[in-house]
Amino acid sequence: MSNTMRGQVAIAGVGETAYYKRGEAPESEFKLALDAIIAACTDAGIAPQDVDGFASYSNDRSDPSHLSAALGCKELRFANMQWGGGGGGASAAVANAAAAIHAGIADTVVVFRALAQGQFGRFGQGLRRNTIAGDFAHTIPYGVMSPAQMFAMKVVRFMHDHGVAQAALRAISLACYHHAQANPRAIMYGRPLDEQSYDDSRWIVKPFHLYDCCLENDGAAAMILVSAQRAKDMPNKPCYVLGAVAGSQYRAGASVHNTPDYASSSFKTLAPRLYDMARVQPKDIDVLQSYENFTGGVLMSIVEHGFCEPDACNEFFVKENFISPTGGLPLNTSGGNLAECYMHGLGLNLEAVRQIRGESTSQVKGADVSMVISGPMVTPVSSCIFGSEATL
């Protein structure tokens, strides 16, 4: 792959609001979005008026024209929405923003996501209506309606095919909660989790215990992307986009669970493209943030990104391996969607930037290459790799 955007764009600033329990944000969703964007601009040392592009995903309700007007931006040059639900678009929004800058479409692009579920209703809830038509008419009448219920059968089949034990899922959850204990921003800060509490927790949908499922939260997160050249003269240590890709495999979107490669997180076709663009290999990744809608999605994501053979999960997925700074693959070092906050995964991208800047609350020493995997099992999904100046 030549002439890619590798190293051409950098994250110059990150920002977020306080993270709230679902429905408890004191402000509107739109105000949360503005607060996160202003915080990211402050961090980057730029005026919000200079933002000229916006990229988001999952049908974010804060639209760029409205944001641009509210911030008094001089000009709007890029207004981008990645199609698809869930958190599959978080790294895709980074890819889209970076591509726009690399192509000369815009100069200062904010990637953002804002959620206020008290204002707009929940994800993990069944439909409250009397009739259903279309694809969902073939699933909901059988009691398959929440995200946990829609994804569990992929994980059951994967665990069956590869003899994966429940303890592999538990290791992911324990690592997230472990890292949240060092992160004052985390919803689960001060609420540690041990093996016994995990094992004793109720089943949501087998193989997902309560602690295998993400939180649902209110808040907003944002990051500012600019050209690598501009980033060099800005206050923060630049965090370069080495690669960012989105998509899914053949007929991932086939309806009623008819995707041919079913027991998958949808990353098999993306991962080789990502490593090609970033010109790194799995062994070069110093720290990983992997989106947990459910731990089973992390399991398959890590396998499909080449960190572990599918038949070796029981040996690889142990808590110690995922703990910063000593583990072989420090994972979700902010606490992630399970224990920091569920900001539709964008918090994971912010944490990946902090690792490159050396500012994580569970810092991997000298982290130069930092990866994010976004939204397993939906379609499209996305992933990205950030690097320090040493990687250019």
Add this chain to the structure above:
Amino acid sequence: MNNNNYYLNPGLPQPVATPLDEPYWAGLRNDQLLVQRCNQCNTWQWGPECICHQCHSSDLTFTATPTQGIVYSYERVWHPVQPALLEQLKNEGAYLVVLVELPQAGNIRMLGNLLGDPHQQVDIGARVEGVYEHHEDAEPVYSLLQWQLK
């Protein structure tokens, strides 16, 4: 089983046909499983689409196929996300969903409930057969396709 002899308690959203899947729902009413097959290249497909994903022909027929399947995956649901299932899950603990592959229809997959004890062992690869569940008291009436171990 509840007193209505439906696997899941009443109160979930009930299916309504669209022009795309109307023959399927009509088939279930008559104890028949009708799924899409392409008349040009014989590809089976499910869920229903407006063209064949293989050859792009619009010449598709809802074709009868036996309800003989193999469990491709399954899940045991414990946590109610719908008020209609609160009481059932309180009493029975869980319900079972199976994803069934149909070898006689190009290995398309159908989703349904596995009848019987919600705590029974389920084996991927097990052979199952379809059971039509007619909701005669619904307005309008409709039928679902459930599965039981052979």
